[in-house]
Amino acid sequence: MVSLSDPALAQACQRVLETGVGMDEADVLAVLEQPDEQIPAVLEVAHQVRLRWCGPAVEVEGIVSVKTGGCPEDCHFCSQSGLFASPVRAVWLDIPALVEAARQTAATGATEFCIVAAVRGPDPKLMAQLRAGVAAIRAEVDINIAASLGILDRSQVDELVQLGIHRYNHNLETARSFFPNVVTTHGWQERWETLRMVRESGMEVCCGGILGLGETVQQRAEFAAQLAALAPHEVPLNFLSPRPGTPLEQRPLLDPRDALRAVAAFRLALPRTILRYAGGRELTLGDLGTRDGLLGGVNAVIVGNYLTTLGRPAEQDLALLQQLKMPVKALSSAL
Secondary structure (H helix, E strand, O other), X not given: OOOOOOHXXXXXXXXXXXXXXXXXXXXXXXXXXXXXXXXXXXXXXXXXXXXHHHXXXXXXXXXXXEEEOOEOOOOOOOOOEOOOOOOOOOEEOOHHHHXXXXXXHHHOOOOEEEEEEOOOOOOHHHHHHHHHHHHHHHHHOXXXXXXXXXXXXXXXXXXXXXXXXXXXXXOOEOOOOOHHHOXXXXXXXXXXXXXXXXXXXXXXXXXXXXXXXOOOHHHXXXXXXXXXXXXXXXXXXXXXXXXXXXXXOOOOOOOHHHHHHHHHHHHHHOOOOEEEEOOOHXXXXXXXXXXXXXXXXXXXXXXXXXXXXXXXXXXXXXXXXXXXXXXXXXXXXXX
């Protein structure tokens, strides 16, 4: 293991490696504040923690939007909001297209297919579309089905369980203290309540956020600690890709060094969790940074395109995993 120059931080890292218990907020902040020359050391520690507590396999996932654009919420980073003058317009995906997207996702070796909708929460039309889509996918494609449909009530959670939804995604997006700066049409607590119900239902919880929204380093540490308290099965890490027409369109990209510090810090806060590369990594990190993150704690990737932005070609990510000798996680038999 590469040695850290800070003895107290090195000891905290060793505790995580030995016990599988994540760092507290103060230690996470110390990782986020490490000087540039210490980035390789914290990434190496995070990689060792990932191998010890998650194993070598990488989970591959594809996502598709069943309903794009026209969302009534004002998430300042999102071009799908109907409140902003962005070029994204409301579009519904039909069932054959949904099945084809699932088939193409499975063909990459992915084990997870997430159906996403740009809504505050699902209405009867969306739930009917989901029911039909899940049934059609199950009839033709062998893949786990996840969903991301916004804020849920109890009856909707129960229906998703009955449909056999494997994992539910609902991101907290950022630290609770910073959330009102990026969303005003609903509160952080509303998201937390949906996640609580999902966890109680037995579905796996997928919850992460976006870095580079304007939050402080201290708020990144706060966010990591709040995610650790939730203990999600998966944490997708997005990096802001400023979208035209949104309130954050002029924000600069996150410094790639800060992005890599965050990858290591979130792994050390969440040693047993699937930590997934998600949107914005291509712009923020590029090819070399993507590789560094995979060797610094990340153990899952979204392949192909995201909801409104282009990603790396799936073949490129899969070739990198092969080069790094990182096996793709096999499909679970429990669908």
